[in-house]
Structure formats: C-alpha cells, structure tokens
Amino acid sequence: MNLDRLAESLREYLGTTRKHTIKNIVGIFDEKGTNPSFGEDAAIIEHGDEALLLAADGIWDKLMRADPEWSGYCSVLVNVHDIAAMGGRPLGMVDVFSSNSDEITRKVLKGMKDGIDKFGVPVVGGHVHPDTPYAALDVAILGIAKKDCIIYSSTARPGDDIVLAIDLDGRVHPSCDLNWDSTYLKDASIVRWQVASMVELAEKKLLTAGKDVSNPGIIGTLGMLLEVSGVGADVYLDLMPKPDGVTMDHWLKMYPGMGFIVTCKPENTDKVIGVYNDHKLNASKIGKVVPARRLDLVRGTERATVFDFTKHEITGLGPARGRCNSL
Amino acid sequence: MNLDRLAESLREYLGTTRKHTIKNIVGIFDEKGTNPSFGEDAAIIEHGDEALLLAADGIWDKLMRADPEWSGYCSVLVNVHDIAAMGGRPLGMVDVFSSNSDEITRKVLKGMKDGIDKFGVPVVGGHVHPDTPYAALDVAILGIAKKDCIIYSSTARPGDDIVLAIDLDGRVHPSCDLNWDSTYLKDASIVRWQVASMVELAEKKLLTAGKDVSNPGIIGTLGMLLEVSGVGADVYLDLMPKPDGVTMDHWLKMYPGMGFIVTCKPENTDKVIGVYNDHKLNASKIGKVVPARRLDLVRGTERATVFDFTKHEITGLGPARGRCNSL
Numbered sequence: 001m002n003l004d005r006l007a008e009s010l011r012e013y014l015g016t017t018r019k020h021t022i023k024n025i026v027g028i029f030d031e032k033g034t035n036p037s038f039g040e041d042a043a044i045i046e047h048g049d050e051a052l053l054l055a056a057d058g059i060w061d062k063l064m065r066a067d068p069e070w071s072g073y074c075s076v077l078v079n080v081h082d083i084a085a086m087g088g089r090p091l092g093m094v095d096v097f098s099s100n101s102d103e104i105t106r107k108v109l110k111g112m113k114d115g116i117d118k119f120g121v122p123v124v125g126g127h128v129h130p131d132t133p134y135a136a137l138d139v140a141i142l143g144i145a146k147k148d149c150i151i152y153s154s155t156a157r158p159g160d161d162i163v164l165a166i167d168l169d170g171r172v173h174p175s176c177d178l179n180w181d182s183t184y185l186k187d188a189s190i191v192r193w194q195v196a197s198m199v200e201l202a203e204k205k206l207l208t209a210g211k212d213v214s215n216p217g218i219i220g221t222l223g224m225l226l227e228v229s230g231v232g233a234d235v236y237l238d239l240m241p242k243p244d245g246v247t248m249d250h251w252l253k254m255y256p257g258m259g260f261i262v263t264c265k266p267e268n269t270d271k272v273i274g275v276y277n278d279h280k281l282n283a284s285k286i287g288k289v290v291p292a293r294r295l296d297l298v299r300g301t302e303r304a305t306v307f308d309f310t311k312h313e314i315t316g317l318g319p320a321r322g323r324c325n326s327l
Numbered sequence: 328m329n330l331d332r333l334a335e336s337l338r339e340y341l342g343t344t345r346k347h348t349i350k351n352i353v354g355i356f357d358e359k360g361t362n363p364s365f366g367e368d369a370a371i372i373e374h375g376d377e378a379l380l381l382a383a384d385g386i387w388d389k390l391m392r393a394d395p396e397w398s399g400y401c402s403v404l405v406n407v408h409d410i411a412a413m414g415g416r417p418l419g420m421v422d423v424f425s426s427n428s429d430e431i432t433r434k435v436l437k438g439m440k441d442g443i444d445k446f447g448v449p450v451v452g453g454h455v456h457p458d459t460p461y462a463a464l465d466v467a468i469l470g471i472a473k474k475d476c477i478i479y480s481s482t483a484r485p486g487d488d489i490v491l492a493i494d495l496d497g498r499v500h501p502s503c504d505l506n507w508d509s510t511y512l513k514d515a516s517i518v519r520w521q522v523a524s525m526v527e528l529a530e531k532k533l534l535t536a537g538k539d540v541s542n543p544g545i546i547g548t549l550g551m552l553l554e555v556s557g558v559g560a561d562v563y564l565d566l567m568p569k570p571d572g573v574t575m576d577h578w579l580k581m582y583p584g585m586g587f588i589v590t591c592k593p594e595n596t597d598k599v600i601g602v603y604n605d606h607k608l609n610a611s612k613i614g615k616v617v618p619a620r621r622l623d624l625v626r627g628t629e630r631a632t633v634f635d636f637t638k639h640e641i642t643g644l645g646p647a648r649g650r651c652n653s654l
Contacts, residue, residue, distance in 0.1 A: 043451030045418050045469065052379070054451060054469050058423035061459045091372050096385035096423075096465035124370030124381060132388045133461070138423035138454075140467030142372065142381050 001249050003237075007297055007304035010219045011312065013253050040153050040228075041085040041211055042143065051150055053143035055082035060215065064135050067175035068104045072111025073118075075139040077183065077257055080119045081212035083143030084195045085260065087151040087202020090119075090143045095126040098136045105130070108137055118188050119195065149202045151262070156209035156229040160263040162287035164218060165276040167194060167258045168243050180243070180256040190280055194258050197279035206268045206275065213259035216314070219252050222261050222287075223295050223307045223314050232309065235287035237299040263289055328576050330564075334624055334631035337546045338639065340580050367480050368412040368538055369470065378477055380470035382409035387542065391462050394502035395431045399438025400445075400511065402466040404584055407446045408539035410470030411522045412587065414478040414529020419451040422466045425459035432457070435464055445515050446522065476529045478589070483536035483556040487590040489614035491545060492603040494521060494585045495570045507570070507583040517607055521585050524606035533595045533602065540586035543641070546579050549588050549614075550622050550634045550641050559636065562614040564626040590616055 001009070042055035057078045059071045075095065083090045095112070099105040116123060121141070170182030183191045201207050209229060213221045219235065226233055242251045258281070264272045269285055276283035287298075293309040307314065328336070369382035384405045386398045402422065410417045422439070426432040443450060448468070497509030510518045528534050536556060540548045546562065553560055569578045585608070591599045596612055603610035614625075620636040634641065 040452065043419060043421060045451065047471075052418070052469060054419060054421050054467070056421035056423045056452070056465075056467055057454050058425060058456055058465070060456065061425070061461075091374075091379070092370060092381060094370060094381050094383035094467055096383045096467075098385060098388070098463060124372065125367065125383065127384050127465075129385055129387060132463075134388075134463070136425060136459075136461070136463050136465075138383075138385070138463075138465040140381070140383055140421055140423075142379060142469060144374075 001247070003297055003299055003302045003304040006249055007306045009249055010217070010252055010306050013217065013220060041082040042088065044086070044150060046147055049147050051088070051145045051147045053083050053086050053088040053145060054140065055079060055143070056138060056140040057082060058136065058138040061134070061136065063176060064137065068107035068135065069111040070173065070175055071137055072108040073115040073184065074111075075137050076112060076115025076119055076121065078214065079139050079141035080121055080195060081214075083141055084198040085151065085210060085212040086143070086145060087149055087198050088143035088145035089199060090121040090141055092122050092124040093139050093141045095123055095137065095139045097126065098129040098132040098134065100132055100135050104135045108135070114184070118183060118191055120188065120192055145202065149205065151198065151202050151207050151210040153209055153211050153225045154228040156225060156231055156263040156289050158231055158289050158291040159266070160208050160289040161266050161269045161285050162222065162233055162235065162289060163262050163264060163269060163272050163276075163283055164241065164286045165197065165260045165262070165281045165283040166213070166241060166256055167280075168241060168282050170243065170257065172246065178254050180254040183257040191258070194279050194281050197276050197281060198260060200275055200279070201262070201272060204275070206264055206272050208263045208265060210260060210262035213256050213261055215255050217253040217255065218259065218261060219295065219306055220314065225261065225263070226289070226295055227307075227309055227314050230293065232290045232292045232294045232296070233287050234290055234296050234298050237297055239284055239286050241282050241284050328574070330624055330626055330629045330631040333576055334633045336576055337544070337579055337633050340544065340547060368409040369415065371413070371477060373474055376474050378415070378472045378474045380410050380413050380415045380472060381467065382406060382470075383465060383467040384409060385463065385465040388461070388463065390503060391464065395434035395462065396438040397500065397502055398464055399435040400442040402464050403439060403442025403446055403448065404510065405541065406466050406468035407448055407522060408541075410468055411525040412478065412537060412539040413470070413472060414476055414525050415470035415472035416526060417446075417448040417468055417470045419449050420466050420468045422450055422453040422464065424453065425456040425461065425463045427459055427462050431462045435462070441511070445510060445518055447515065447519055472529065476532065478525065478529050478534050478537040480536055480538050480552045481555040483552060483558055483590040483616050485558055485616050485618040486593070487535050487616040488593050488596045488612050489549065489560055489562065489616060490589050490591060490596060490599050490603075490610055491568065491613045492524065492587045492589070492608045492610040493540070493568060493583055494607075495568060495609050497570065497584065499573065505581050507581040510584040518585070521606050521608050524603050524608060525587060527602055527606070528589070528599060531602070533591055533599050535590045535592065537587060537589035540583050540588055542582050544580040544582065545586070545588060546622065546633055547641065552588065552590070553616070553622055554634075554636055554641050557620065559617045559619045559621045559623070560614050561617055561623050561625050564624055566611055566613045568609050568611050
C-alpha cells in the first residue's frame with residue numbers, strides 16, 4: 001500500500017476515531033479538581049509507598065455480538081494488560097455482566113473462566129443483570145505498584161527510542177479479523193511470564209513511558225501515548241515486526257492479545273529488548289520520539305503523517321494531564 | 328394488605344427474584360479456589376493491616392431507559408453505599424459507559440457529576456463506548472477499611488437484634504416509583520455524614536453484620552443477609568419506620584437512597600441507634616435474628632413467612648461463603 005494511503009487508513013480507523021469522545025467525558029469530571037488519571041491505562045491512587053491502580057474496560061458490543069465466549073476471555077485479557085501497562089501487579093477483578101439469554105451467559109462465563117485460569121487473576125465479586133435486552137460485559141481491576149516505579153503514558157520525551165514488544169507466535173482470531181491472538185492457545189505459565197515483563201521493566205526503571213497496545217492498534221496506541229506526552233514520533237516501517245501472511249495495514253490495526261509499546265532512553269534500549277526477550281516476547285526498536293507534534297510513518301526515503309496533533313485529536317486530552325490521586 | 332398477601336408479594340418481587348442468577352455465576356468462578364467474596368457488598372482483598380474493598384454495580388436497564396440523569400446519579404450512590412456497607416471509606420471510582428446518543432451521554436454525565444459532588448468520591452478513570460446500540464452504565468469502586476473492622480453480610484447470629492437505619496425525610500422519585508430519594512435534594516455535608524455512620528459503627532465494632540438496602544428493598548436485602556448468614560428472622564411490622572403516604576407493600580420494595588439494615592448484640596442496640604441518630608438517620612430495632620432458616624413478618628398476633636430458606640433461594644449462595652482474599 002502507498003504510504004500516504006496507509007497513513008490515511010490508520011488515521012481514519014474506527015478503533016482510533018472512537019476515542020475522540022474521551023475528551024468530553026473527562027472535561028465533565030475534571031471541573032472541580034477531582035484530578036483524574038484519564039489518558040493512563042489505569043487510575044493511580046497513592047497510598048503510602050504504594051500506588052493502587054484501578055482500571056475498567058468494557059467489551060466492544062461488536063465483539064460481544066460476534067463471539068460471546070471470546071468476549072469473556074478478552075474482558076480478562078484487557079484488564080490484566082491495563083495493570084501490566086502501568087508496571088503493576090493485578091490483585092483482583094469485579095465484573096458487571098448484562099445478559100439477554102442463557103446461551104450467551106454460558107458462553108461469556110466460559111470465556112471469563114478461561115481468562116482467569118490463563119492469567120491467574122481472580123474475579124472477586126460483581127453484579128449481574130440477568131434480564132437485559134442486550135448483552136454487555138464490563139470488568140474493573142485492582143492492581144498495585146511501588147509508587148516510584150509506575151509506567152505512565154504521558155512521560156515520553158524527545159530523543160527516546162520507541163520499542164514494540166509483541167508475540168508474533170499467534171493467529172488471526174477465527175471470529176474477529178482484527179484480533180491477533182497469541183495467548184488463548186498458549187500455556188498459562190508463558191503468558192503470565194510475558195505479562196510480568198512490565199513489572200520487571202518498571203522496577204528496573206528502564207522505561208520513560210509505555211502502554212499496552214489496545215483497540216486502536218500499534219499506531220493508534222502510540223498516537224495516544226504521544227498525544228498525552230505532548231511529543232511526536234518517527235516510526236520506521238522497515239523495522240516493524242509483523243507476522244507472515246498479514247498485510248501491514250491490517251497488522252497495524254489489530255488488537256494483539258499481548259503487545260506493549262514503550263519508550264526509553266537510547267542507552268537503555270538494548271536492556272529493554274533484553275528483558276522482553278527473556279520474557280519470551282519479540283521486541284524491536286521501531287522509532288524515535290521527536291519534539292514535533294506529529295506521528296510520521298517512514299519507509300526508506302518516503303514519509304507520511306498519520307496524526308498531526310496540532311490538527312488531529314485522538315483522545316483530545318493534550319499533554320501533561322493530571323497524573324495521580326493522593327489519599 | 329393481608330399479611331400473607333404482603334409476604335407473597337415481597338417474595339415474588341422482581342428486584343429480589345432477579346438475584347437468583349448469582350448462584351450460577353459464582354459457581355463458575357469459584358471452582359478453582361479463587362475464593363471470591365460473593366454475597367458481600369464489596370470484595371475484600373487483604374493487604375497488610377488493611378483491607379482493600381472492590382465493588383461493581385451496574386444500572387438496571389429499566390432505570391436507564393426511564394431517566395438517564397437519575398441513572399448517572401444512582402451509579403455513584405449505589406457504589407458509595409457498597410463500600411459504606413462494609414464499614415469502609417471510598418477512595419475512587421472507574422466507570423464503563425456505553426451510549427447510543429449524545430443526549431443520553433449528556434444526561435448520564437450530568438447525573439454522575441451531581442453524584443460525585445454530593446458524595447465527594449472522584450471518578451478517577453474509565454472507558455467509554457460512544458457508539459453502542461444501547462445505553463449502559465457500570466461503575467466500580469475502590470475503598471479501604473481496617474482489616475479487623477469489616478462489616479460482613481454473613482455473620483449475623485441468632486439472638487441478634489435487627490436495626491434499620493434510613494432517612495425518612497425524602498420523596499418518591501418523580502421518574503421511578505420504586506426509588507425513595509432522600510439524598511438528591513439534601514445538602515452534601517448531611518449526606519456524607521449519614522454515610523460515615525457505617526465507618527463509625529465498624530470501627531467501634533458495634534455490629535455483627537450489615538448491608539446497605541439495595542434493589543430488593545428492606546425485606547429482600549435482609550433476606551440476602553440472613554441467607555448467607557445461615558439464619559432467619561422475625562421482622563415486626565409494627566416497629567417498621569415508614570414515611571407517610573406510602574403503603575407498606577410499596578415501601579418494603581423501594582430502593583432507598585440511604586438505608587442500612589444491620590444486626591447487633593442486644594446490649595449494643597441502643598448504642599447503634601444512637602450512632603445513627605447522631606449521623607442524622609432514623610433508626611429503629613425492627614426484628615430479631617432466629618435460628619430457624621426463614622424470614623417471617625409479624626404484625627400483632629399474625630405471622631407470615633416471606634422466605635423459607637430451606638425451600639426458597641434468593642442468591643442461592645447459602646451460608647458461610649468465602650469471605651476474603653489474601654494477597
């Protein structure tokens with residue numbers, strides 16, 4: 001695909017454009033100094049030397065209609081990753097599940113149970129609506145981290161390297177073309193060890209910023225990180241790891257079950273890649289953080305802008321939003 | 328209303344019968360020793376000398392369709408009460424909000440903001456689906472309590488007195504006949520002081536068990552407490568506080584914005600009522616815990632059974648379910 005067309009395709013991707021609403025929501029809650037951690041994967045509540053991490057994620061209704069069992073599994077997967085992305089350890093989850101049929105209930109719960117068994121994080125409580133006209137699954141997770149070892153989204157700085165960690169040993173999920181599934185068929189011990197890479201990187205303080213790759217895909221997620229950090233990036237497509245048999249356009253829009261996009265000082269890049277490799281993840285430097293507020297794709301001598309943050313908004317949160325809440 | 332008919336009406340009330348599904352859900356999650364705190368208002372995760380409390384509540388879709396703004400407000404109200412019911416202090420909330428129109432979004436967020444301002448608990452993060460075919464709002468809350476001062480649902484014992492604390496100074500909510508609203512029009516300082524009654528009772532260790540009165544109403548909520556405690560009760564209707572202009576059948580099915588049903592040793596009953604009165608809540612002894620596993624209504628010399636727990640299930644969780652999770 002022509003680089004300009006690829007950039008445009010990524011910019012217009014629904015997984016990214018639906019993040020626009022966040023700004024309006026945050027605007028309402030932030031008015032009276034409640035200082036929320038919007039823009040981060042989890043909210044941070046400081047507590048002594050520790051930080052309590054609280055996150056919530058809902059299953060996109062398109063996915064629920066396509067595959068309730070996979071939706072149940074993903075509800076665990078995405079929440080565990082929200083805590084991992086901050087460098088935290090997950091403690092437990094609660095769910096609110098609304099169902100319109102016994103069959104959907106059975107499938108969703110089967111998927112959630114598979115996720116719990118895979119990632120080893122318990123569902124400790126929740127709420128169920130057995131009689132709604134729709135099926136919806138929302139899960140919240142509590143995690144914990146050392147207060148001085150948190151990985152933020154908003155702290156990438158010009159000159160940092162950008163590293164993508166991902167598991168290329170996977171499959172396009174049979175019921176969702178936009179899911180790169182590398183966890184469902186893999187042994188729980190490997191999957192948990194992959195997730196634990198982020199705690200090690202956090203506690204060794206090797207990163208300047210990071211996120212788990214979520215619905216907006218690799219480029220959309222990086223865009224969100226850059227937007228809240230108030231910086232830009234050059235992404236080198238020639239360095240982008242990609243499984244065989246998937247086009248670059250498709251790949252860059254996929255939600256990978258196990259993927260992290262992080263930034264680090266150049267002197268730490270090899271160490272960061274080393275930690276990921278030890279944790280059985282593919283990891284590569286894929287770009288550089290730059291002061292200019294735009295995300296460019298670079299391929300050989302070609303260059304195309306996906307996001308010009310002076311004109312386009314993803315979340316619209318802008319740089320340096322409130323970072324944490326004290327007790 | 329004839330006492331037998333009242334008992335039957337309460338037993339068949341949808342707010343209570345829809346709790347039946349809980350058993351099936353818990354059965355799935357509990358299989359491999361994840362030891363969840365189902366049956367309690369919040370899940371307990373022990374952490375040093377403290378207990379982290381994690382709860383989630385979703386807005387019933389009937390309420391969302393009737394009044395999105397009131398739904399937004401109630402999402403905060405119910406979560407704050409889940410933490411209060413355990414004797415905890417709320418720290419922060421996260422929400423997952425799915426919306427199918429800008430108007431509903433605006434109303435729900437207005438209601439949530441009113442709730443945040445009223446109860447003083449921030450929304451620290453969340454997730455938004457701006458494009459779902461339905462509107463749904465699920466909120467999770469994190470709270471904290473001293474580990475040895477938690478109020479459980481499952482610890483009522485025969486011989487205990489049953490105390491109802493409630494604010495009679497309120498109104499039937501204009502858009503929901505089953506909501507007794509005593510908080511929306513009241514000053515935030517009074518409402519917060521009412522909620523704080525539960526922390527004082529917890530830290531003075533004056534209660535044997537307790538819950539906030541939720542959708543199943545006063546009798547349905549007490550029934551859930553008795554069921555997980557493995558006991559029964561006589562409830563004296565002549566002692567039941569009730570606002571003027573509302574029938575007893577209607578009153579006992581209402582969700583009061585501010586209501587707690589608790590048990591205590593008879594020697595502490597006056598102290599418990601005193602703490603509630605200090606906190607500007609009406610409080611009365613309304614019954615006794617008995618060993619027989621049934622909830623009876625008593626009026627003068629009449630008696631009628633609402634729940635016979637050897638035959639009827641509310642949550643189906645049975646007595647003495649797992650109580651807490653250690654780190």
